[in-house]
Amino acid sequence: MTLESISHSLFVISTAIYVSSMAAYISYLFKQKEYLQNYGFLLICLGAVLHFAGICITTIIMGTLPAYNLEQTLYIAALCLSGTFIVLNQKFNLKILGLFASPLVVIMMSAALMVNDTPPVKASFLNGFWLVSHIVMIFTGEAALALACGSGILYLIQEKAIKDKKRGFFYKRLPSLDLLDNTSYNSVIIGFTMLTAGLITGLVYAKNVWGTFWSWDPKEIWSAVTWLIYAALLHGRLTSGWRGRKSAIMTIVGFAVLLFTLFGVNLLIGGHHQPFTK
Amino acid sequence: MHKAFSIAKKVRRETGIGDNAVSISYAAVELANKIFSDLSERSVMLLGAGEMAELAVEHLISHGVKKIIVSNRTFKNAVTLAEKFNGKAVKFEERERMLQDVDIIVSSTGATEYVLTASHVKKNMSLRRSRPLFFIDIAVPRDIDPEINKIDNAYLYDIDDLQNIVDDNMDERKKEAVKGERLVEEAVIKFQRWLSNLDVVPTIVAIREKIEKITEAETEKTLNCLRLGNEEQEAIKRMTRAITNKIMHDPIRFLKNTGSHRNDAFYLNAAREIFNINNMNGD
Numbered sequence: 001m002t003l004e005s006i007s008h009s010l011f012v013i014s015t016a017i018y019v020s021s022m023a024a025y026i027s028y029l030f031k032q033k034e035y036l037q038n039y040g041f042l043l044i045c046l047g048a049v050l051h052f053a054g055i056c057i058t059t060i061i062m063g064t065l066p067a068y069n070l071e072q073t074l075y076i077a078a079l080c081l082s083g084t085f086i087v088l089n090q091k092f093n094l095k096i097l098g099l100f101a102s103p104l105v106v107i108m109m110s111a112a113l114m115v116n117d118t119p120p121v122k123a124s125f126l127n128g129f130w131l132v133s134h135i136v137m138i139f140t141g142e143a144a145l146a147l148a149c150g151s152g153i154l155y156l157i158q159e160k161a162i163k164d165k166k167r168g169f170f171y172k173r174l175p176s177l178d179l180l181d182n183t184s185y186n187s188v189i190i191g192f193t194m195l196t197a198g199l200i201t202g203l204v205y206a207k208n209v210w211g212t213f214w215s216w217d218p219k220e221i222w223s224a225v226t227w228l229i230y231a232a233l234l235h236g237r238l239t240s241g242w243r244g245r246k247s248a249i250m251t252i253v254g255f256a257v258l259l260f261t262l263f264g265v266n267l268l269i270g271g272h273h274q275p276f277t278k
Numbered sequence: 279m280h281k282a283f284s285i286a287k288k289v290r291r292e293t294g295i296g297d298n299a300v301s302i303s304y305a306a307v308e309l310a311n312k313i314f315s316d317l318s319e320r321s322v323m324l325l326g327a328g329e330m331a332e333l334a335v336e337h338l339i340s341h342g343v344k345k346i347i348v349s350n351r352t353f354k355n356a357v358t359l360a361e362k363f364n365g366k367a368v369k370f371e372e373r374e375r376m377l378q379d380v381d382i383i384v385s386s387t388g389a390t391e392y393v394l395t396a397s398h399v400k401k402n403m404s405l406r407r408s409r410p411l412f413f414i415d416i417a418v419p420r421d422i423d424p425e426i427n428k429i430d431n432a433y434l435y436d437i438d439d440l441q442n443i444v445d446d447n448m449d450e451r452k453k454e455a456v457k458g459e460r461l462v463e464e465a466v467i468k469f470q471r472w473l474s475n476l477d478v479v480p481t482i483v484a485i486r487e488k489i490e491k492i493t494e495a496e497t498e499k500t501l502n503c504l505r506l507g508n509e510e511q512e513a514i515k516r517m518t519r520a521i522t523n524k525i526m527h528d529p530i531r532f533l534k535n536t537g538s539h540r541n542d543a544f545y546l547n548a549a550r551e552i553f554n555i556n557n558m559n560g561d
Contacts, residue, residue, distance in 0.1 A: 162312060163427060165439050167446075171312070177410060178315035241407030244431045 003061050010054030011075060015109040017047035018082070022102035029099055029173055037095045041086075044102055048082040051109075055079060065132045074112035077262075078105050080139035081146060088147055088190075094183045096174060100150030130205035134198055141194030142258060145230070148187035149255035152248035155180040159245055181244055184251055185237065192230045199223055218269040222261040229254045285465045289458040303334040305443045306414045306435070307341050310382055313412050313433060321345030323380040325373060325394075326387030327359055330437075331416045334384050335363060347380055349373050351387070377402035377411065384414045385421040396425035399432055414440070473543065481546050482530050484555045489526060493518045 024040035055075060058066040066072040085101035088094070154174055161171040174180070202223075203213045214220060233250040236242035242250070314320050322343050324335050327350060335346065346365025350356035353369060360367035368376060377383075377399060387393055399411065408431045415422040415436040427434040497518045501511055533549055 158312070162309070162433055165435065165442070167443070174312075176311060176315045177313050182315070241404060241409075243408040244410065246430065 003057055007054045007057040007061070010050050010057070011109070011113065014047040014051040014054065015106065015113060017043050017050065018102060018106045018109055021047060021098070022106050025098040025102050028095070032173060037098060040098050040102065041089065041095075044082055044098065044105070045086055047105075048079065048086060051075070051079050051082065065135060070115050071112045074108050074115070076135065077139045077142070078108035078112065080136070081105050081108070081143040084140055084143035084190075085147060088144070088183075088187060092179075092183050092186060094151065094175065094179065096154060097147055097150055097183065100153070101147060104146060104150075128205075128208075130201050130208065134201040134205055137194045137198035137201060139198075141191045141196075141198055142262065144187045144191030144194060145251070145255055145258055148184045148191055148251045151180050151184040151187065152251035152255075155184060155248040156245065156252075159248075177244065181247070184248060188230060188233060188251060192234060195227060195230065199227060218265050219261065222257070222265050226254065226258045226261050229257055281465070281469070285462060289461050292457070292461065302330060302416075302437065302440045302444055303337045305440045305447070306334045306384075307337045309433075309435060309443075310338065310412055311341070313410055314381065316342070318342035318344055320381040321347065321379065322382040322384060323347040323349060323373070323376055324359065324363075325349050325370075325383065325385040325421065326351075326389075326417065327355060328386035328416065331384050331386030332359070334414060334416065338382065338384075339363065343382070345380075347376060349376070374398045374402070378405045380411075381409070382412045382414065383422075384416065386416040387421050389417070389421060390419060392423045393421045394426070395423040396429060399426050399429055403429060403431065416440075478533055478542070478546065481549060481555070482533055485529070485549065485553050486526060488553060488555065489522050490519075493522050 021040045021043035024036050024043060028036035028040060055066065058072065058075075066076070081101060082105045085097065085105075089097065154170075155177060157170050158174045158177055158180060161167055161174075162177070206215065207213050229250070233242070233247060233254060236250075237247055310317060310320075317338065320343055322335060322338050322345070324331060324346070339346065346360070346363040347368055348356045348360040348363065348365055349368045349370050349372065350359065351370045353367065356367040356370075359365075373393065377394075383394070385393065394413070403411070410431045410433065413422050413426060413432065413434040415434065418437065420436060422434060422436070424434065424436075426432050497515055501514065506514070529549070533545065
């Protein structure tokens with residue numbers, strides 16, 4: 001058995017575990033039994049451990065962090081998401097967010113398993129501390145912002161139920177508006193911090209490789225747009241008390257732009273990040 | 279008795295009978311819990327007085343709300359009520375400014391026009407940095423401008439809205455009650471079956487069977503070691519059977535007729551316990 005096949009089977013097994021975690025969270029939504037969400041959380045932790053082992057093995061094979069084609073990039077992004085969810089869930093205890101995180105991880109993992117494997121093009125310049133920290137921080141930040149978007153969506157659902165005085169399926173099952181709003185806000189703070197750090201390391205890295213911090217690459221421009229949206233959201237919250245509905249909508253819009261920056265730019269426009277998503 | 283409690287628990291656990299509020303004041307608390315994450319950090323302002331409004335405030339207090347503010351057109355009444363709730367009394371004219379600090383407003387005045395309007399709330403919303411406000415309007419005619427519900431982070435429920443919730447919950451509870459009745463009936467059927475299992479004849483048969491089985495097994499064991507002739511073996515077997523019958527005679531006679539005023543079920547149960555006979559009660 002080669003190392004490649006071991007890491008591949010680790011990815012397959014962890015995907016299966018993520019799927020069962022998702023199933024546990026979905027049945028938690030319907031049955032509201034505490035043990036179901038405990039199972040869901042344990043499963044996602046187990047999945048993340050195996051997933052991490054798989055990435056470690058690929059790292060050993062490649063000699064550097066594997067993020068050279070779409071498949072590898074998706075594996076790393078998915079691990080960052082499950083890891084961030086595990087940390088945030090421990091910190092804020094917002095169980096219902098598993099309902100959002102686990103399917104998202106499953107989607108990314110299955111996409112990674114299904115994409116055509118373009119042989120990773122190893123370029124000598126893609127290495128070193130700055131690049132690794134750039135990738136890890138950007139993806140962790142994006143994962144936190146994805147969770148912020150998730151709690152934003154749940155906030156809007158719950159807010160509508162309370163405002164319209166029609167208490168439907170979700171009203172009973174979702175936590176209070178306060179909790180959803182705070183989780184979203186805290187996730188944005190963490191996500192924004194990581195994103196900022198990730199962008200800075202990216203700039204430093206660009207300086208090392210291309211000799212300039214900023215080269216008006218489409219990816220750079222869209223990253224700046226995304227950053228500005230979240231900066232505006234935090235600024236609004238701190239100065240003029242943007243809360244609740246407004247900030248929930250902003251986290252969703254912000255995440256949509258972020259997704260475009262992450263995938264859309266590479267697929268539709270191009271730029272110097274393009275090879276990593278082929 | 280113990281069984282009755284465990285069935286009651288089962289009914290609560292397996293049906294949603296206690297899930298929903300079926301009183302107006304409790305419905306208000308339930309809503310507050312869906313808006314605020316921790317009621318103990320929140321404060322409530324009571325405008326006016328009235329049994330239902332006071333009940334709602336009491337419910338909020340029992341669910342953790344600590345800071346209470348009371349306002350009334352007659353300041354003296356406000357002071358009296360504030361004392362009752364261990365809170366603070368403010369002048370009625372201060373009610374608008376209080377919107378900056380309090381989180382929940384329970385209103386029940388006899389006013390004919392709105393005592394709080396949308397412009398009051400809009401003005402104070404930015405001062406309170408858009409922290410959510412929850413208005414509970416128990417007054418008829420209304421005390422609080424319905425337009426307030428359209429303002430971001432402000433939520434208004436009047437007495438009709440709360441009554442609707444209670445009605446919905448009542449329907450829900452009735453449905454769950456059917457489920458609960460089924461659980462109770464099931465338990466009653468099982469209990470009856472258990473009682474009939476305690477009948478005299480099966481008990482006696484079971485006790486006799488058990489003793490006979492033990493005697494036979496032990497006799498067999500002894501005879502195997504002794505290497506006796508057929509006749510001797512038969513004699514010993516007869517003897518052990520006679521011992522069994524004589525020992526069982528009095529207990530069985532007693533069980534067949536426990537006396538006219540005695541509790542048969544009690545003695546039967548005791549006998550089954552003493553002889554450790556599995557009573558198939560389907561527990």
